[in-house]
Amino acid sequence: NAGVTQTxxxxxxxxxxxxxxxxxxxxxxxxxxxxxxxxxxxxxLIHYSVGEGTTAKGEVPDGYNVSRLKKQNFxxxxxxxxPSQTSVYFCATWTLGERYGYTFGSGTRLTVV
Amino acid sequence: xxxxxxxPGPLSVPEGAIVSLNCTYSNSAFxxxxxxxxxxxxxxxxxMYTYSSGNKEDGRFTAQVDKxxxxxxxxxxxxxxxxxxxxxCAMSAMRYNFNKFYFGSGTKLNVKx
Numbered sequence: 001n002a003g004v005t006q007t008x009x010x011x012x013x014x015x016x017x018x019x020x021x022x023x024x025x026x027x028x029x030x031x032x033x034x035x036x037x038x039x040x041x042x043x044x045l046i047h048y049s050v051g052e053g054t055t056a057k058g059e060v061p062d063g064y065n066v067s068r069l070k071k072q073n074f075x076x077x078x079x080x081x082x083p084s085q086t087s088v089y090f091c092a093t094w095t096l097g098e099r100y101g102y103t104f105g106s107g108t109r110l111t112v113v
Numbered sequence: 114x115x116x117x118x119x120x121p122g123p124l125s126v127p128e129g130a131i132v133s134l135n136c137t138y139s140n141s142a143f144x145x146x147x148x149x150x151x152x153x154x155x156x157x158x159x160x161m162y163t164y165s166s167g168n169k170e171d172g173r174f175t176a177q178v179d180k181x182x183x184x185x186x187x188x189x190x191x192x193x194x195x196x197x198x199x200x201x202c203a204m205s206a207m208r209y210n211f212n213k214f215y216f217g218s219g220t221k222l223n224v225k226x
Contacts, residue, residue, distance in 0.1 A: 004156075040121060040218060041218060042117075042119075042201070042216050042217060042218030042219060043157075043201070043216040045213070048213070090156055090157070101147050101149070101159035101162055101203070101214075102157075102159070102214065103159075104156035104157050104158065105156050106155055106156045107154070107155070107156050109154075
């Protein structure tokens with residue numbers, strides 16, 4: 001049982017390049033979330049999804065896009081990376097009836113130079 | 114003002130000490146409270162959760178919620194070097210049809226052997 005798997009684990013991008021982060025879960029959870037974690041800022045919600053085919057903006061959505069074409073996958077895209085997007089990105093999942101907490105992936109460490 | 118405030122630390126204690134970690138919040142609608150533990154370069158993992166006010170104990174860990182003061186605490190008894198991690202508080206009002214959590218920025222704890 002893998003839980004929540006994020007790929008890649010590390011990436012270095014040049015300013016202006018694009019990339020997609022993949023979150024895959026095998027727990028059949030309805031809700032999926034993308035957070036970024038920066039020193040002193042804690043976890044900030046970028047986008048989230050309450051089910052297959054649905055997405056919504058979180059606290060810091062600018063510069064990111066997401067898609068949830070399949071229930072088990074949640075993709076986070078950076079169309080034109082900026083140094084301000086250097087961060088650690090975490091995917092999380094949740095389902096009604098679960099203990100009141102998220103299940104997190106192990107994170108993607110992204111550096112934009 | 115942030116929804117959730119948490120002292121970033123770092124907090125350094127000797128092995129065996131009692132540790133007290135705290136968060137304050139501003140939204141009186143919050144009624145689900147969680148503590149996550151995050152080891153270096155890992156994703157957060159749920160440690161404890163409580164609903165509304167009161168205490169909850171799990172082994173060496175005790176979570177307390179004081180809704181009248183908008184203050185939550187996590188106590189660690191007989192702290193061990195393996196407890197060295199960043200501790201994040203999180204809370205939710207369980208409004209709408211999804212569960213959106215508000216996170217503190219985390220307190221880094223170092224337990225010295």
